[in-house]
Amino acid sequence: MAAHDAATSGGRLSAGEKLGLIGRSLFLQSVWNRRTMQSVGFCFAMLPVLTRLRADVDGRRAFLARHLAFFNTNPVLASYALGAAAAAERSGRADAGARASEIKRALAGPLGMAGDSLFWATLRPLAGLLGVVAALAGKPWAALVFLVVYNVPHLALRARGVLAGAAQGPGAVKEVLGPRVKKAVTVLRAVCACAAGAVVALAVRQGPSAPSGLAVAAVVFVGALAAARARLPLTVIGVAATVAGAAVAASGILGG
Numbered sequence: 001m002a003a004h005d006a007a008t009s010g011g012r013l014s015a016g017e018k019l020g021l022i023g024r025s026l027f028l029q030s031v032w033n034r035r036t037m038q039s040v041g042f043c044f045a046m047l048p049v050l051t052r053l054r055a056d057v058d059g060r061r062a063f064l065a066r067h068l069a070f071f072n073t074n075p076v077l078a079s080y081a082l083g084a085a086a087a088a089e090r091s092g093r094a095d096a097g098a099r100a101s102e103i104k105r106a107l108a109g110p111l112g113m114a115g116d117s118l119f120w121a122t123l124r125p126l127a128g129l130l131g132v133v134a135a136l137a138g139k140p141w142a143a144l145v146f147l148v149v150y151n152v153p154h155l156a157l158r159a160r161g162v163l164a165g166a167a168q169g170p171g172a173v174k175e176v177l178g179p180r181v182k183k184a185v186t187v188l189r190a191v192c193a194c195a196a197g198a199v200v201a202l203a204v205r206q207g208p209s210a211p212s213g214l215a216v217a218a219v220v221f222v223g224a225l226a227a228a229r230a231r232l233p234l235t236v237i238g239v240a241a242t243v244a245g246a247a248v249a250a251s252g253i254l255g256g
Contacts, residue, residue, distance in 0.1 A: 013049070013083075013090055013166045020048030021082050021162045028075045037072035042082070042104075049086045063089070066101050073108040074115020079158045080173050081107040083165020103170050114176050122188045123150055129195035136199065197240075 013021075024045035031040035046067050050060060073081065081104055088100040131146035139145075157176070164172035175181075 011090055011092065013086055014052070017048045017052060017086065017090075018083075018162055018166060021045055021086055021166075022079070022159050024048070025075075025079050025082055025158050025162065028078055036068065036070045038075070038078065039068050039071045042071045042078070043067040045082055046086060046089070049089050053089065062097060066097055069101065071104055071108060073112040074119065076119055076154055076157055077111040077115035077161060077173075077176055079161025080111055080165045080170075080176070081161075083162040083167075084170045084172065085165075086162075087166045087169060107170055107173060110173060110177055114181065118176070118181065118185055119150075119154065122185050122192065123153060126188055126192045126195060129192060129199060133195055133198045197243075 024047070027044060028038050028041035031044075032038060033040070043064060046063075050063050053059065053063065055063065067085075071081075084103045084107065085100040088103055089096050091099070093099060127146045127150035130149055131142050134145045135142035160175070161172070164175060
């Protein structure tokens with residue numbers, strides 16, 4: 001009976017299911033625990049798919065059991081695993097459940113490494129530093145800088161991951177594992193280092209000299225991009241940007 005129900009439930013994910021996956025992905029870590037980590041959140045996100053499977057009681061129990069199994073990856077890029085696993089569940093294949101579990105196991109590691117590098121080690125510190133730059137420059141919208149710089153790519157990739165995973169299956173992860181993303185991370189880390197220099201520059205020249213500090217920020221930004229292209233170590237970029245930014249701001253060359 002369960003096999004028959006699963007077979008008759010095959011088909012593409014509906015728009016409602018995709019929207020449900022995207023929205024519920026925001027709660028992936030809401031019930032994080034040390035034993036199964038993100039499993040409860042992942043299972044919760046998959047519930048819109050379960051309601052369309054038309055499985056019997058045993059089929060529903062099996063669905064919940066496999067998606068309550070251990071799962072842990074970067075919470076943003078987990079959307080790719082969600083989309084691909086949901087598409088597998090709705091495929092109508094006899095081994096749909098096993099395929100969904102296999103996809104989750106295969107994607108968790110690569111998505112975790114790529115997502116942690118992009119978001120935790122790059123975008124989050126960059127957003128914070130740019131927010132501090134704006135605050136030291138006396139801008140009332142400084143907090144918005146942090147929120148926009150981090151959340152625009154964050155929310156975009158949550159949605160994109162579900163849509164791409166649903167359409168392309170596990171192969172969709174090539175979007176975030178390819179050389180273009182790695183190059184973007186390299187450049188953004190250089191911008192982080194430059195922002196650190198801008199923070200020091202603005203700290204030296206606070207108050208009415210904010211325009212001078214912003215000009216310094218522009219100078220060290222260009223310098224950081226040039227240093228990134230030269231493949232200099234991030235520590236060297238950060239130290240150089242800090243020293244240069246503070247020296248130029250203190251000298252008053254740029255006015256203020």
